[in-house]
Amino acid sequence: MEIRYQNQLTLLLNRIIFIFCFTLSVACNLHAQCLSSVNPVGGTESLLLMEKNTLRFISFYKHGGGHQYFSGDEHAEFNLIDRSKYNYIATNMGCGITRKITIETEMGYYLDKTQFYNVVPGYSLKGHGFSNLVLLGKVNLYTNHVKRKYLSLAAGPKIPFSREMKQDDNVELPIDLQPSAGSFGWVVSTSFVKESPAYGIRFFLTNRSEINGTNKKGYQPGNIFFTSFYFSKHLMFPWLKGDWTSILQIRNETRMQDRLNGNIKSSSGGTIFYLVPQVNYFAFEKWNLSAMVDIPLYQYFKGTQMGAGHSFTFVLARTFKF
Numbered sequence: 001m002e003i004r005y006q007n008q009l010t011l012l013l014n015r016i017i018f019i020f021c022f023t024l025s026v027a028c029n030l031h032a033q034c035l036s037s038v039n040p041v042g043g044t045e046s047l048l049l050m051e052k053n054t055l056r057f058i059s060f061y062k063h064g065g066g067h068q069y070f071s072g073d074e075h076a077e078f079n080l081i082d083r084s085k086y087n088y089i090a091t092n093m094g095c096g097i098t099r100k101i102t103i104e105t106e107m108g109y110y111l112d113k114t115q116f117y118n119v120v121p122g123y124s125l126k127g128h129g130f131s132n133l134v135l136l137g138k139v140n141l142y143t144n145h146v147k148r149k150y151l152s153l154a155a156g157p158k159i160p161f162s163r164e165m166k167q168d169d170n171v172e173l174p175i176d177l178q179p180s181a182g183s184f185g186w187v188v189s190t191s192f193v194k195e196s197p198a199y200g201i202r203f204f205l206t207n208r209s210e211i212n213g214t215n216k217k218g219y220q221p222g223n224i225f226f227t228s229f230y231f232s233k234h235l236m237f238p239w240l241k242g243d244w245t246s247i248l249q250i251r252n253e254t255r256m257q258d259r260l261n262g263n264i265k266s267s268s269g270g271t272i273f274y275l276v277p278q279v280n281y282f283a284f285e286k287w288n289l290s291a292m293v294d295i296p297l298y299q300y301f302k303g304t305q306m307g308a309g310h311s312f313t314f315v316l317a318r319t320f321k322f
């Protein structure tokens with residue numbers, strides 16, 4: 001059953017990619033503008049609508065983990081797990097269908113999600129695999145070219161690549177190590193951008209909600225809400241060669257509590273505030289290369305949970321016109 005389900009998803013994904021590639025019959029370079037009013041990139045996201053007949057790929061690698069337990073916002077002495085880590089790669093692909101409609105896909109793969117335990121020296125559990133496929137339709141809600149203000153809305157389903165729970169050494173992995181919780185869901189997001197071209201400045205405000213259903217084991221991950229504020233400044237120093245942009249992001253991630261067979265899991269749910277500095281380089285008038293670090297500023301958890309440590313992300317993006 002799992003093989004059949006994965007084959008169906010693979011077939012669906014191949015058809016989507018084929019449609020994108022078929023429309024890309026004549027690709028040419030998209031020359032850079034200091035501030036494109038249509039679709040800036042912040043973090044690993046493509047914001048607002050894309051121009052008609054454009055195709056964008058955003059690929060990134062992220063490494064992160066944790067080594068400290070929290071109870072509320074205080075450090076806890078619980079030490080069953082010594083530390084955890086993950087390595088994740090993903091691709092976001094968007095296509096401007098019309099001036100008012102953009103379609104996007106998001107998909108990712110965990111190279112590993114690993115927990116190192118204190119119970120037995122050297123004992124660890126590791127999961128890996130595809131996470132979820134997200135299909136989004138994006139529309140414009142508000143545009144003011146005079147005041148350089150733009151607002152968009154995106155929504156679509158979140159589809160797990162597998163609904164079966166993964167195992168490591170004949171042990172079913174805990175939900176934290178599963179590449180996907182195996183539940184269907186929905187994603188809704190909004191993006192607001194305000195530009196000041198004379199100063200090379202942008203302000204972004206994004207909101208994203210992930211509504212999760214129940215998996216085959218009766219487990220329902222808590223809904224997640226992301227709110228990010230970005231400040232972007234195009235760097236125009238005479239001594240700085242090339243096209244550089246600095247971005248400073250403040251992000252909040254709030255997760256509701258998980259449920260198992262309708263009952264609330266006590267040690268689940270919480271909120272984290274991050275400070276995320278980012279630098280972007282536009283190379284050869286084709287490629288956007290970015291690097292960023294997620295720095296936890298404040299963490300609060302219900303029950304006792306492993307907190308988040310620093311994480312590092314490297315991004316490669318390119319836009320084509322056809």
